[in-house]
Structures are given as C-alpha cells and as structure tokens.
Amino acid sequence: MSAILPPSDRLWWKQPIDKVEWAWIAIAFVWGMIMFAMMIYWHVYGKQNLSNEAYKTTPELFGAKAEKFIAENTIRTETDQNIPVVKVPAGGDGYLIARLWAWYPILELEKGQTYKIHLSSMDYAHGFSLQPVNINIEVLPGYEHVVKMTPTKEGTYAIVCNEYCGIGHSSMLGRIYVK
Amino acid sequence: MATTYRTCPVSGLQFEDQAEKLMRWNAVAGVLWLLVGGITALLVILTRWPAIKLLPADQFYLILTAHGVDMLILWILFFEMAVLYFASSTLLRCRLATPKIAWLGFWLMVVGGITTNIAIFQGESSVMFTSYVPMQAAPHFYLGIILVAVGALLGTAVFFGTLVVAKKDKTYQGSLPLVTFGALTAAIIATFTILAGAGILIPTFLWSIGLIKEIDAQLYRMVWWGLGHSSQQINVAAHVSIWYLTAAVIFGAKPLSEKVSRGAFLLYILFLQLASAHHLLSDPGMSSEWKVLNTSYFMYFAVMASMIHGFTVPGAIEAAQRRKGYTNGLFEWLRKAPWGNPVFSGMFISLVSFGFLGGISGVVLGTEQINMLMHNTFYVPGHFHTTVVTGTTLAFMSITYLLVPVLFRREMILPKLCQIQPYLFGISMSVLGLVMMGAGTLGVSRRHWDMAFSGAPFQYEWPGAAYLMMGLTGIFGVIAVIGGGLWILLVVGSLLFGKKLDGGKVSNQPTPIPANTQAASAVAHGSDHVGVPGTVVLALLLFVCFVLYYFVNWKYLSEVWLLS
Ligand code: HEM
Ligand SMILES: [Cu+2]
Ligand SMILES: [Cu+2]
Numbered sequence: 001m002s003a004i005l006p007p008s009d010r011l012w013w014k015q016p017i018d019k020v021e022w023a024w025i026a027i028a029f030v031w032g033m034i035m036f037a038m039m040i041y042w043h044v045y046g047k048q049n050l051s052n053e054a055y056k057t058t059p060e061l062f063g064a065k066a067e068k069f070i071a072e073n074t075i076r077t078e079t080d081q082n083i084p085v086v087k088v089p090a091g092g093d094g095y096l097i098a099r100l101w102a103w104y105p106i107l108e109l110e111k112g113q114t115y116k117i118h119l120s121s122m123d124y125a126h127g128f129s130l131q132p133v134n135i136n137i138e139v140l141p142g143y144e145h146v147v148k149m150t151p152t153k154e155g156t157y158a159i160v161c162n163e164y165c166g167i168g169h170s171s172m173l174g175r176i177y178v179k
Numbered sequence: 180m181a182t183t184y185r186t187c188p189v190s191g192l193q194f195e196d197q198a199e200k201l202m203r204w205n206a207v208a209g210v211l212w213l214l215v216g217g218i219t220a221l222l223v224i225l226t227r228w229p230a231i232k233l234l235p236a237d238q239f240y241l242i243l244t245a246h247g248v249d250m251l252i253l254w255i256l257f258f259e260m261a262v263l264y265f266a267s268s269t270l271l272r273c274r275l276a277t278p279k280i281a282w283l284g285f286w287l288m289v290v291g292g293i294t295t296n297i298a299i300f301q302g303e304s305s306v307m308f309t310s311y312v313p314m315q316a317a318p319h320f321y322l323g324i325i326l327v328a329v330g331a332l333l334g335t336a337v338f339f340g341t342l343v344v345a346k347k348d349k350t351y352q353g354s355l356p357l358v359t360f361g362a363l364t365a366a367i368i369a370t371f372t373i374l375a376g377a378g379i380l381i382p383t384f385l386w387s388i389g390l391i392k393e394i395d396a397q398l399y400r401m402v403w404w405g406l407g408h409s410s411q412q413i414n415v416a417a418h419v420s421i422w423y424l425t426a427a428v429i430f431g432a433k434p435l436s437e438k439v440s441r442g443a444f445l446l447y448i449l450f451l452q453l454a455s456a457h458h459l460l461s462d463p464g465m466s467s468e469w470k471v472l473n474t475s476y477f478m479y480f481a482v483m484a485s486m487i488h489g490f491t492v493p494g495a496i497e498a499a500q501r502r503k504g505y506t507n508g509l510f511e512w513l514r515k516a517p518w519g520n521p522v523f524s525g526m527f528i529s530l531v532s533f534g535f536l537g538g539i540s541g542v543v544l545g546t547e548q549i550n551m552l553m554h555n556t557f558y559v560p561g562h563f564h565t566t567v568v569t570g571t572t573l574a575f576m577s578i579t580y581l582l583v584p585v586l587f588r589r590e591m592i593l594p595k596l597c598q599i600q601p602y603l604f605g606i607s608m609s610v611l612g613l614v615m616m617g618a619g620t621l622g623v624s625r626r627h628w629d630m631a632f633s634g635a636p637f638q639y640e641w642p643g644a645a646y647l648m649m650g651l652t653g654i655f656g657v658i659a660v661i662g663g664g665l666w667i668l669l670v671v672g673s674l675l676f677g678k679k680l681d682g683g684k685v686s687n688q689p690t691p692i693p694a695n696t697q698a699a700s701a702v703a704h705g706s707d708h709v710g711v712p713g714t715v716v717l718a719l720l721l722f723v724c725f726v727l728y729y730f731v732n733w734k735y736l737s738e739v740w741l742l743s
Contacts, residue, residue: 002427003357003434003495004270005692010353012437020711021439021490024718028486031722032479035729039471039547042733047741049548054463079636102636114741119463124314125396127555127624131639133739134622136554138462140396141313145463150741158639160632162555162624164307166314167237170627171634 050137053146062120062144066095070105078106085177088115093146096159096174098126098139100166103159103174110179114150126172127163136162151178182274186690188683190428190585193690197278198268198341202261202586204285206579207674209257212292213572214667216250219243221660228653229630229646236628240305243626245296247308251567252327253292258575259365259417260285260334266362266420267341272689273350276340284333291326294319307626309403312383312394321384328380332373335366351692357434357441358427361420364444365413372413375405397464404458414567415485416447418529418574422492425526425574428581429517432499435491435711443491446484457545461554470547482542489534489721494714501709509713525577525601532609533570539725540616541566549732552739555626557652558619565612573605576666583670589677597669604662611655618648620735 009015043049074084084105088094090113097104099122109115119128121141128137137147159174183196194202222242225233234242268275275281297319298304304316342363345351355363379402385391423440426432434440456473459465500512517523540562544553553559580597583589591597623630623645630641630649 002431003423004427005356006351006353007437012354015436015438017436017439020715021436024490025487027722028483032483035479035542035546042548043467046548048736048739049467049743050461050551051743052466081636083636125311129555129622129624131622132642135551135739135742136461136556137551138554140463142396143463148743152740158637160624160639162627164240164626167240170236170629171632173632173635173637173639175637
C-alpha cells in the first residue's frame with residue numbers, strides 16, 4: 001500500500017514502468033552523459049585544464065631547486081622583509097614555495113607568455129588561490145605540481161592561502177605581478 | 180528475550196521495548212550534539228561576519244573544528260542510528276537483534292564523541308574535522324572518532340541482524356518496505372564507509388602517538404574522502420527514506436513504482452565508492468583520467484539516482500492527492516497540501532532545497548575543470564549547507580514532529596511555533612547557502628579568519644560584493660541559528676512539558692504485519708494509475724535551472740587565465 005509496508009504487489013518488479021518515469025530516467029541519463037562528454041571535450045578544446053604533471057619530492061629537494069631559481073632570476077626585493085621579486089623567464093620554469101605562512105617568492109610574469117609554475121609545500125597542505133582571477137589549486141607537501149599558466153591580463157594579483165594551515169593561515173598572502 | 184511490544188494508538192506503529200529505548204536515547208543524544216553544534220555555529224557565523232569578527236583566530240579555528248565534528252559526525256550519526264532502528268524493528272514489527280550490542284554501540288559513540296570534543300576544547304586539536312596530515316591533532320582526537328565509528332558499525336550490524344530476525348520470525352511477507360530498503364542502502368554504504376574510515380584513522384592515530392613515521396598527504400586525502408564522501412551518501416539515502424516515509428504517513432502515498440525507487444537506491448550503492456574523487460579534483464597527485472572517470476562514471480549514476488528520487492517523491496504525493504480529488508490544474512494537489520503541518524512543510528522544503536540548491540551546486544562543483552573556480556572557497560560550505568543541512572538536517576527535524584507524539588508519547592508544545600519553525604530554518608538556511616556560494620564565486624576562502632589579511636606583507640582588497648555577501652551570510656546565519664535553536668527548544672520543551680499521551684496497548688507478542696490481501700499479480704497496477712503533470716513541470720524546471728547554471732560556469736571558466 002505505501003512506502004512503509006511491504007509492496008502490495010508481491011511481484012512488484014514485474015510492474016511496468018510508467019512512460020513519464022522512463023522519460024525522466026532517460027533525461028537524467030542523457031544529461032549525465034553530456035556532462036561526462038563535456039569534461040573530455042574541454043580537455044581537447046578548452047583552454048583551462050589543470051596540469052597532470054606532478055612528481056614526488058621532498059621539502060629539501062624542492063626548496064633547493066626553488067632557491068637556485070630565485071638566486072638566478074631575482075630582479076629586486078620588496079617590502080621591509082626584502083622578499084625577492086623573481087622574473088620568470090618567458091616560457092620558462094618558475095618555482096613557488098608554500099610554507100607557514102608565506103608564499104615565496106614574488107613572481108613576475110608577462111601577459112600572454114606561458115610559464116611552468118612549480119608548486120609545492122614545505123610543511124602542511126596549503127591552497128593556491130589566485131585572486132581576483134579565482135583559480136584554486138591544492139598544494140601538498142611531498143608533491144611537486146607543475147602547472148602551465150598563461151596570464152591574460154596585466155595587474156597585481158594576490159595568492160590567498162585557502163587550505164587551512166594553522167594559526168597564521170589568514171595572513172598567508174602572496175603576490176604575482178603581470179606586466 | 181522477554182520483551183514487550185507497544186502499539187501506538189495514534190499511528191498504529193508498533194514499538195519493541197528495547198528498540199524504542201534505543202531510538203529515544205540516540206535521538207536525544209543527537210539533539211544534544213546539535214545544541215553544541217548550534218552554539219558553535221553562532222560563534223562561527225559571528226566571526227565570519229566581517230562587521231563583527233567576534234572570536235580571535237585561535238578560538239575561531241577551534242570552534243570551527245568543533246562545529247564540523249559535532250554537526251556532521253555526531254548529530255547526524257546519532258540520529259541516523261535512531262532511523263535505522265525505526266526502519267528495522269518498528270516498520271517490520273519485530274524485536275531488535277542483540278539489544279546489548281546496540282547499547283554497547285551507543286555508549287561507544289557517546290564516549291568517543293566526548294573524547295574527541297575534549298581533545299578539541301583542550302586546544303591542541305584545531306585541525307578541522309578533515310584533519311589533513313601532516314597537521315597533527317592530539318591522539319585522543321582520532322581515538323574518539325575511531326570509537327564513534329566502531330559504535331556506529333555495531334549499530335549497523337544490529338540493523339542487519341534485525342532484518343534477519345524479521346525474516347525468520349515472519350513478521351512480514353513479501354519484500355521489505357521501501358523505507359526499510361532505503362535504510363538498508365544507507366547501512367550498506369555505512370559499512371563500506373566505516374571501513375574506509377578505519378583504514379585511514381587508525382594509521383593516523385598510530386602516527387599521532389609516534390608509531391608510524393609518516394603518512395602521505397595525498398594518500399590521506401584520498402582514503403579520508405572515501406569516508407567523508409560516502410558518508411554523505413548515507414545521509415542522502417537516510418533523508419530520501421524519510422521523504423518517502425513522510426509521503427506515506429501524511430498522504431498515504433505509495434511509490435509511483437517500487438522498481439524505479441528501489442533501483443535508484445541500488446545505484447547509490449553501486450556507484451559511489453570512488454566519488455571521493457570530486458574532493459581531489461584540484462589536487463596534484465591524481466591524473467585527469469582518474470578524475471574524469473571517477474567523478475562522471477561513478478558520480479553521475481548517483482546523481483541520476485537522486486534525480487529519480489527527486490521525481491518520484493513529489494510524484495507519489497501528487498498521485499495520492501489527485502486520488503483524493505485534488506485534480507484541478509497543475510498544482511491544486513500542492514496548494515492544498517497541509518502546509519501548516521511541520522512534518523510536511525519541513526520535508527517539502529528539504530526536498531526542494533536539496534534538489535535545486537544542493538544538487539545542482541554539487542554537480543557543478545564536482546565537474547573536473549570547474550572545480551578550480553571553487554575549490555576550498557566559501558562556495559564549498561555553501562553547497563553542503565544546502566545538502567546536509569537543508570536536506571538531511573531539515574528532514575530529520577521535520578520527522579521529529581511526528582516522532583515526539585509517537586515515540587516519546589508527548590504532544591508538541593506551542594503548535595503555532597512548530598508550524599513556523601521549518602519555514603524559518605529552511606528558508607534562512609537556503610538563503611545562507613546561496614549567499615555563501617555567492618561569496619565563494621567571488622573567491623572568498625572557507626576556514627579563513629580574516630578577510631583583511633592583517634599581518635600579511637601585502638594587501639588584497641576583496642571586491643565590495645564579497646563583503647556584501649559575507650554580511651548577508653552573517654544575517655541569514657543568525658536567523659538560521661534562531662530557527663535551529665527554536666526546534667531544539669520545541670523538542671526539548673515537549674519532551675519535558677508536553678502533554679503526556681496514551682501509550683497504547685502493550686503485549687508480549689509482536690503483531691505481524693497483516694498479510695497482503697491483494698492477489699499477487701503483475702497487472703493490478705494499471706487500474707488506479709494517475710498522471711503527475713505537476714511533478715513533471717517541477718522536474719523540468721529543475722532540469723532547466725541545472726543546465727543553465729552548469730553552462731554559465733563553463734563560461735566563467737573560459738574567462739580565467741589559461742591553464743594546461
Ligand atoms: C544552524 C545554523 C548553521 C550555521 C549558521 C552554520 C554556519 C557555518 C559556516 C559559516 C561555516 C563555514 C565556516 C568557514 O569555512 O569559515 C560552517 C561550516 C560547516 N558547517 Fe555549519 N552552520 C550551521 C549548521 C550546520 C549543520 C546543521 C551542519 C551539519 C549537519 C553543519 C555542518 C558544517 C560543516 C561540516 C562545516 C565545515 C567545517 C570545516 O570547514 O571544517 N553546519 N557552518
Ligand atoms: Cu597556507
Ligand atoms: Cu592556509
């Protein structure tokens with residue numbers, strides 16, 4: 001009789017399904033397939049796909065690579081903490097360290113150029129949240145994620161940390177310049 | 180095995196003594212956790228409201244950890260235990276298998292919940308309920324959660340055992356009722372889930388006491404979300420069962436098609452295990468193939484299942500109403516529904532909000548590339564407050580208006596306020612979810628104490644609209660807390676001061692469910708068939724919103740920096 005009693009028709013699985021229900025099931029199914037196809041379509045034709053290039057690493061290894069990159073490409077320092085501003089060679093590799101509680105160093109990019117930005121964490125998980133563009137990528141210790149980025153507009157951008165990383169989380173703000 | 184069975188004079192439901200006590204204790208424990216969770220909700224909301232910013236950072240993260248644990252794990256799980264006992268022992272009119280083990284499970288959950296809360300409030304475990312490694316909490320934080328999981332596993336085992344008892348004692352004939360079948364779905368998923376949970380929390384506990392040296396951050400996230408995501412599927416199965424239950428009790432509605440509804444529950448079981456993928460879409464350690472396969476192949480069938488329930492539940496109500504003669508136009512059946520009955524209004528708001536807000540936002544959020552626009556932003560809690568709060572929590576709240584007289588034998592006090600409560604809570608929480616999603620779309624982070632970034636070497640000024648959204652979050656959050664607090668007040672008030680109701684006849688034998696009078700046949704169905712045009716219109720409306728919102732987000736995505 002109802003949903004709280006055993007089905008009144010003991011052979012309920014033999015009951016025909018109504019046309020309207022079939023139609024709705026079909027719509028839901030087709031829509032699922034369209035959404036599936038959409039992700040694949042975007043991998044082929046879309047311009048915003050998250051890179052699959054990632055390597056296992058350690059904080060020491062990644063830190064050493066990043067320091068070398070900073071030493072070779074620093075163009076000036078900023079703020080009273082003398083944070084290096086590093087110009088990433090056009091089309092080249094840039095390194096961004098996430099650590100408690102800073103993004104290091106400041107990167108300088110050029111509009112329209114494509115860069116390979118290497119992301120990793122020295123300690124806890126952090127969240128790369130580029131604002132106001134609003135691109136969000138998880139940054140984990142032990143993984144070096146190589147993300148190809150092409151800035152489309154000039155300006156000064158902020159990197160907010162949006163993975164909770166302890167008491168200083170809300171002061172973990174980094175910077176990217178696009179010239 | 181000496182036990183008694185009480186037949187409730189109001190509802191005709193039959194309660195076995197031990198099962199009844201367990202349901203009461205679990206429900207009351209759940210309500211108490213909701214109370215703690217509600218207080219933390221108020222503190223969280225008043226801190227995230229930029230104009231108020233109540234707590235200092237350390238206390239905010241502590242309280243937010245407590246909010247996640249006490250709400251998502253404890254309130255929901257305790258109430259679900261009551262639902263499991265109800266769906267087995269009560270609906271099948273049989274004794275509970277091994278009540279002693281059920282009590283053991285209950286007390287383990289109580290002790291575990293308190294242990295974890297002690298760890299949190301001692302201040303060394305502000306790691307959020309997800310406790311991502313390598314950030315470390317005190318060992319008893321993990322230990323408490325493990326105890327809760329073991330307790331829940333015992334409760335689930337008792338549920339399975341009770342189904343066996345009913346079969347053996349022949350208290351029903353034919354197949355399980357649909358609601359019990361839904362609960363069975365939830366229990367099967369719970370078993371997987373808890374095992375995944377053990378797989379990650381036990382090593383993490385060992386790591387916290389120094390027995391394991393390191394846990395890989397990515398591996399942790401993958402296995403943890405095997406627990407974290409699947410448990411949301413338990414909640415969905417549980418609240419969908421409650422929707423069917425409500426439709427049956429209020430309208431005498433029968434499922435449009437047993438086959439379709441049961442098939443949809445089955446899809447939940449078959450296609451969710453790897454849905455943990457959609458929490459890892461912006462992670463470094465997983466390939467796109469893995470992400471696309473696991474979110475779409477596995478998730479979209481679960482989505483399809485929810486779309487089916489979203490159709491068949493209102494469809495069943497519409498059919499029942501039309502049989503009663505509410506046949507004018509498309510929506511007379513809905514207009515003439517008992518909107519003043521909180522059991523119904525709460526359930527219906529839950530259905531609509533879960534479908535339109537929670538469902539659509541969840542699928543969009545779970546699309547591989549689009550996830551980059553929202554990962555870890557305020558959009559995420561916005562989304563799940565329209566699933567686990569307006570969906571699950573509101574469904575639990577509304578069914579309680581039925582359970583208080585039936586299970587606790589008390590009349591609800593202040594019926595006028597009872598009528599208002601589902602609207603107050605359901606609508607404010609839906610708006611809260613929306614404005615949180617709005618803030619997230621503008622980039623605002625979740626789990627973030629300070630939109631001004633004080634102490635940072637640089638400045639970043641959020642757009643004015645983001646502050647507006649966060650202000651609205653504050654306002655509607657406070658209203659939602661009032662709505663939730665009102666429910667606690669009404670329930671606890673009724674349990675203490677409500678008029679006592681007659682318990683009904685007690686016997687020491689269960690009365691089996693009367694055998695089916697209708698002849699077993701495959702054709703009896705056709706004759707009383709009614710169309711459900713109103714539901715079709717609602718479903719198509721949902722579909723149109725879904726498609727539009729989905730493609731709008733691809734449009735947004737196409738405008739950001741190029742990534743490859
Ligand atoms: C009563 C009104 C409620 C309000 C005003 C509220 C408000 C909030 C807010 C603003 C956040 C986000 C905080 C942040 O990320 O900075 C949050 C997080 C959360 N809420 Fe609620 N909430 C309420 C009820 C509930 C209920 C009933 C549940 C579960 C059933 C729940 C589960 C959660 C969870 C799991 C989180 C995530 C915590 C974390 O990020 O670790 N909330 N809540
Ligand atoms: Cu951080
Ligand atoms: Cu952080």
